[in-house]
Amino acid sequence: xAEKLNKLPKVTEYFCDEDQFxxxxxxxxxxxxxxxxxxxxxxxxxDSILLGTPGCSAPTIHGQNDRAWHKHSYYACVMTGVASSAxxxxxxxxKAGIDATIVCxxxxxxAQDIGIQxxxxxxxxxxxxxxxxxxxxxxxxxxxxxxxxxxxxxxxSTTPVGLKSIGKTTNSKNxxxxxxxxxxxxxxxATLSHLExxxxxxxxxxxMVKQGFVYLHVFCPCTVGWKVKPDSSITVCxxxxxxxxFPLWEVGNGAYRITQPVAKPKPINEMLKLIGKFNHLxxxxxxxxxxxxxxxxxxxxxxxxIRA
Ligand SMILES: Cc1ncc(C[n+]2csc(CCOP(=O)(O)OP(=O)(O)O)c2C)c(N)n1
Ligand code: SF4
Numbered sequence: 230x231a232e233k234l235n236k237l238p239k240v241t242e243y244f245c246d247e248d249q250f251x252x253x254x255x256x257x258x259x260x261x262x263x264x265x266x267x268x269x270x271x272x273x274x275x276d277s278i279l280l281g282t283p284g285c286s287a288p289t290i291h292g293q294n295d296r297a298w299h300k301h302s303y304y305a306c307v308m309t310g311v312a313s314s315a316x317x318x319x320x321x322x323x324k325a326g327i328d329a330t331i332v333c334x335x336x337x338x339x340a341q342d343i344g345i346q347x348x349x350x351x352x353x354x355x356x357x358x359x360x361x362x363x364x365x366x367x368x369x370x371x372x373x374x375x376x377x378x379x380x381x382x383x384x385x386s387t388t389p390v391g392l393k394s395i396g397k398t399t400n401s402k403n404x405x406x407x408x409x410x411x412x413x414x415x416x417x418x419a420t421l422s423h424l425e426x427x428x429x430x431x432x433x434x435x436x437m438v439k440q441g442f443v444y445l446h447v448f449c450p451c452t453v454g455w456k457v458k459p460d461s462s463i464t465v466c467x468x469x470x471x472x473x474x475f476p477l478w479e480v481g482n483g484a485y486r487i488t489q490p491v492a493k494p495k496p497i498n499e500m501l502k503l504i505g506k507f508n509h510l511x512x513x514x515x516x517x518x519x520x521x522x523x524x525x526x527x528x529x530x531x532x533x534x535i536r537a
Pocket of ligand 2 (some may be wrong): 511
């Protein structure tokens with residue numbers, strides 16, 4: 230596989246051949262979740278089978294009215310059971326002797342909350358499934374409610390800011406690390422400001438799924454829910470990586486590795502000030518978020534040092 234990864238094309242070259250998705254999309258201005266879907270489709274290949282659930286990716290991945298936006302085989306699943314549906318499909322294709330890559334693509338509300346039981350079960354059974362969670366830190370499609378991915382201090386429609394409230398009062402769930410603790414063949418984080426890094430991880434995912442369950446967690450700002458300028462989503466992704474708020478790492482067969490180390494991490498506030506949902510935070514709350522981010526990064530570094 231190392232040889233294959235060294236020979237990967239430049240990321241722009243992926244977009245030169247036939248596109249499985251039609252031009253345009255049904256997302257809000259500046260939403261990069263659709264770019265995520267397009268890259269997944271390019272690297273997984275036109276014969277990959279997609280599964281999705283209700284959420285912001287639904288208009289693009291399910292289609293709208295009687296029209297589809299792509300040419301992949303697609304299964305629309307309930308939020309509670311996407312990993313169970315994927316299990317059935319993966320086993321069916323295997324039994325039928327068909328070499329098919331099964332790819333679930335859902336939001337964090339589905340992956341971390343509503344669907345976590347079946348995801349954890351499928352991971353423990355080591356099913357041949359790739360699960361991609363696009364993390365926009367909330368239930369965006371139903372009106373920007375908080376999910377377990379929403380960070381401390383964020384303003385959402387269910388954690389509003391007022392005289393006595395600072396937004397969400399608890400930390401987010403560290404979902405990629407939870408999945409890594411399932412000891413599955415491959416887990417990685419990715420984001421859209423680092424497309425080469427993401428493309429490599431998708432390529433590895435396609436290979437590693439032959440050994441079992443693969444989980445990719447993709448940081449994916451929501452311009453509307455986060456109050457981010459439509460032209461700033463990629464800047465926010467980059468700031469999240471450069472502050473170690475969202476470090477890019479992978480673990481394959483027990484070996485953890487930071488794939489994009491940051492020599493001089495920036496203070497988390499450099500990222501927070503690009504995002505309206507944090508605008509009300511004072512120094513005290515910002516230091517809580519900085520501390521939480523530092524703690525998580527220390528755990529990651531410790532895991533990386535085990536087999537370094
Ligand atoms: C079991 C279940 N509970 C609630 C809903 C209602 N619902 C539809 S879309 C959605 C939001 C999904 O959030 P997420 O998975 O994070 O995706 P996003 O909208 O953020 O892209 C919800 C809660 C549902 N369809 N099924
Ligand atoms: S609400 Fe957010 S995640 Fe949903 S389509 Fe709009 S920008 Fe994208």
